[in-house]
Amino acid sequence: MYGIILLNCYPVYLIFLFCFIYIMDKEIVEKILDCDKKHSLEYKWYCRKLDISSVNDSRLREIFNGIKISSFNYYNDNINAIINNKSLSIVCKICNCGDTALTTKCTDYSIKDLGKHFNKIANSGRGVLMCYDCGSTARAIFLNLIYEYRGVLTEIEKKRIRTLYNPERLLPIDALNEFYSVIKVIKEHCVFILSIGMDDFGHVLVMEKTIDDAGKERYIIYQSALNSYLTMDYIEYKNLALEKSGIKIEEFYRDMNYLIKTFNWTEKENVLFSKWFQFLPTSNVTNVKSFLYAWVSLDKRD
Structure with missing residues (x-):
């Protein structure tokens, strides 16, 4: 849920983020939010399958990478x-x-x-x-x-x-x-x-x-x-x-x-x-x- 937490932490930034996502990465973010709404963890697979180099915005890359590794950080923590x-x-x-x-x-x-x-x-x-x-x-x-x-x-x-x-x-x-x-x-x-x-x-x-x-x-x-x-x-x-x-x-x-x-x-x-x-x-x-x-x-x- 790391990525979801990050998204929820910055409401002002989120407005800007979705303006950017509308052009570049709207589909994957909508998938993550829809999965979260429906109790599904399928977004883990989608994020790990994603070629992160195709995401230009560094803040968005941070969110996606955070989602990918959050469970292993949880294990270590x-x-x-x-x-x-x-x-x-x-x-x-x-x-x-x-x-x-x-x-x-x-x-x-x-x-x-x-x-x-x-x-x-x-x-x-x-x-x-x-x-x-x-x-x-x-x-x-x-x-x-x-x-x-x-x-x-x-x-x-x-x-x-x-x-x-x-x-x-x-x-x-x-x-x-x-x-x-x-x-x-x-x-x-x-x-x-x-x-x-x-x-x-x-x-x-x-x-x-x-x-x-x-x-x-x-x-x-x-x-x-x-x-x-x-x-x-x-x-x-x-x-x-x-x-x-x-x-x-x-x-x-x-x-x-x-x-x-x-x-x-x-x-x-x-x-x-x-x-x-x-x-x-x-x-x-x-x-x-x-x-x-x-x-x-x-x-x-x-």
């Missing part, structure tokens, strides 16, 4: 809080490519191996890409949290993943209801991988459930999106290094329930989707085709 948060420190090891933050290149070869390993466990044929891909990153985060907290998966856990993470098993609404029931009833530290599939695209994310010593439950999402944003961008956007409340699981369930039951999405549904997943649907949605989940305890082996 909050490194102590991140290190003291075991889960977040594990997640931040994946695709932490600040050295290429000014571009759309982010390479972490471990996610390919982890993604293929998850596919083998779940009997999934989904392709494995790189850091801007939600499915590849989610698979890596899911498995890394398990391995670093308590080691390898048991055969019972592998079988459960394979059984649950099956698009043929349940209708989307039934799978959502089951997921909500399971995540509410589990009273231990655990991690879920979730997938929602539409007509021509889908999204995969990780949700962690923690319970503190007082019994308070917290639900945290980790995600990235294809040609949109990195997990580090999402961590900055949600201020996960300092924000301790997490998401409201009841609200997440309510909104997913609505989206699954709604056909032929309009802008209202698209923005609601982006509220949770931080990118707008990439094509028209007639209906939700699948909702998948699997989970593993981070406290003990089954």
Whole structure:
């Protein structure tokens, strides 16, 4: 949000800026502001893809470069809080490519191996890409949290993943209801991988459930999106290094329930989707085709 903050800080300069942008860079700035309005982080990709040498105004270049690197500055500024948060420190090891933050290149070869390993466990044929891909990153985060907290998966856990993470098993609404029931009833530290599939695209994310010593439950999402944003961008956007409340699981369930039951999405549904997943649907949605989940305890082996 660094670029948005800069834009909001200088109202007088902003008038001049938009006069200039109208001629040179109006489209990209309108894209950034529209994304911010609709809870989307897609502007990260657009700014990183931008050839900064094509922007003549030095102040505008500063804003765009600030947007490109802000999440990695956030990581450096909050490194102590991140290190003291075991889960977040594990997640931040994946695709932490600040050295290429000014571009759309982010390479972490471990996610390919982890993604293929998850596919083998779940009997999934989904392709494995790189850091801007939600499915590849989610698979890596899911498995890394398990391995670093308590080691390898048991055969019972592998079988459960394979059984649950099956698009043929349940209708989307039934799978959502089951997921909500399971995540509410589990009273231990655990991690879920979730997938929602539409007509021509889908999204995969990780949700962690923690319970503190007082019994308070917290639900945290980790995600990235294809040609949109990195997990580090999402961590900055949600201020996960300092924000301790997490998401409201009841609200997440309510909104997913609505989206699954709604056909032929309009802008209202698209923005609601982006509220949770931080990118707008990439094509028209007639209906939700699948909702998948699997989970593993981070406290003990089954």
